[in-house]
Amino acid sequence: MTPELGHIEAVVFDLDGTLIDSAGDIAHALNVTLISIGLQPFDLATVQGWIGNGPNALIASALRICGADSEDLVLREQLHQRFIEASHAAPFDHGAVYPGVIEALRSLHGQLPMAVVTNKPSPLAQAVVEAAGLQPYLLRVQGADAPEQRKPLPLTLQTTALALGVPVARVLMVGDAPPDMLAAQAAGCSAALVSWGYGAHAVPAQLQPWRLDHPRQLIDGLRGAGRLSRPAP
Numbered sequence: 002m003t004p005e006l007g008h009i010e011a012v013v014f015d016l017d018g019t020l021i022d023s024a025g026d027i028a029h030a031l032n033v034t035l036i037s038i039g040l041q042p043f044d045l046a047t048v049q050g051w052i053g054n055g056p057n058a059l060i061a062s063a064l065r066i067c068g069a070d071s072e073d074l075v076l077r078e079q080l081h082q083r084f085i086e087a088s089h090a091a092p093f094d095h096g097a098v099y100p101g102v103i104e105a106l107r108s109l110h111g112q113l114p115m116a117v118v119t120n121k122p123s124p125l126a127q128a129v130v131e132a133a134g135l136q137p138y139l140l141r142v143q144g145a146d147a148p149e150q151r152k153p154l155p156l157t158l159q160t161t162a163l164a165l166g167v168p169v170a171r172v173l174m175v176g177d178a179p180p181d182m183l184a185a186q187a188a189g190c191s192a193a194l195v196s197w198g199y200g201a202h203a204v205p206a207q208l209q210p211w212r213l214d215h216p217r218q219l220i221d222g223l224r225g226a227g228r229l230s231r232p233a234p
Contacts, residue, residue, distance in 0.1 A: 004191065004211045006226035011167040012109060012219075013158060015176035016119040016126060017052055018198030020102050021133050024049040025095030030087040031063060034080050040067045052199050053178040055120035055145055056084050088125050093132035099197055101216035106138040108220045112229050114165045116141035118157045120180065140165060153183030158190060175219065177201055182208045193219060 017023045024045055032042035043063060051062040060080045064071035071077070109115055116139055119126045123144030130142050143161050145151040152158075155169075162169035174185035177198025185192035186208060194201055194210040204210065213219055223229050 003222045003225065006173070006191070006222055006228060008171050009113070009173045009191065009223065009226070009228050010171040011114045011116070011162065011165045012173045012175060012223075013116050013118050013161055015152075015174075015178070015181045015198075016117050016121065016129065018177035018200065019099075019175060019181075019195055020117070020135060021093070021096050021098050021129070023093070023096040023129065024052060024199065026088065026091065026093060026129075027052055027059070029091060029095050030084050031059060033087040034060070034083040035063060035067070037083055038080070040064075040069065049199055053120065053180055055151055056081055056088075056122070060084060085122065085125060089128055092125070092128040096129075096133070098133055098135070099216070103134075105216035105220050106135065108229065108231075109223075110138045112231055113223070114140050114167065116143065116161050116165060118143050118152070118161050118174075118184075120145045120151050122146055152180035153187060155184050155188035158184055158188040162188075162190075173223075175213070179204050182210050185210075 014020050028045050028048035031048055035042055051059050057077065060077055061071045117126065117130060121144045123146050126144040127142050130136050141161055141164050143157050150157045158174060159169050162172050169188050169190050172190040173193060174181055174190055175193045175195065176182065177195045178200025182192050182194060182204050192210040193213050194204055195213045
């Protein structure tokens with residue numbers, strides 16, 4: 002069921018698993034990092050299950066499975082830096098924009114302001130967005146550069162809404178995993194959960210977000226609510 006969307010004035014997207022399938026890029030950077038200190042690499046499916054909470058959580062998950070000390074903060078910081086370096090060296094060499102995403106962004110562009118809010122560090126998120134060709138549609142790319150900015154905390158949604166000039170209650174958060182839906186709940190904004198990403202299966206049923214199986218449903222819902230006036234491209 003499509004929720005009431007007549008109040009929506011901006012759309013904020015998660016990045017990994019929502020706009021782009023970046024699991025291959027994340028797995029590549031993680032494996033380069035692990036191999037550099039003699040640890041085992043992991044297959045794509047395993048890494049995909051760890052995506053969503055940012056590089057530090059990803060690295061900690063890998064260290065635990067490897068039997069290394071995941072609480073060694075010096076080691077984690079060393080690996081974090083290597084992961085970021087590997088990611089910047091190939092920000093979008095193994096990824097793809099999900100089908101229908103570009104068309105949806107084109108439909109929204111110039112009608113509702115759009116932004117990305119992600120648990121990636123901001124410089125890396127910006128590099129990925131540019132490499133994926135998404136930058137022309139977005140007014141802001143906001144990453145998690147401090148613990149308090151990491152979803153499911155609401156801060157980045159709140160500051161992004163402020164930057165867009167829109168009350169946070171009039172933002173629609175579109176994401177693929179529990180941190181996105183919980184951040185929206187904490188911020189007091191509407192949420193849409195995409196089925197094509199990495200974590201929809203783990204979203205608590207009681208949150209009851211609007212569920213999307215294709216990006217065109219987002220456009221159809223907003224157009225049906227009178228938020229879009231221009232015909233689809």
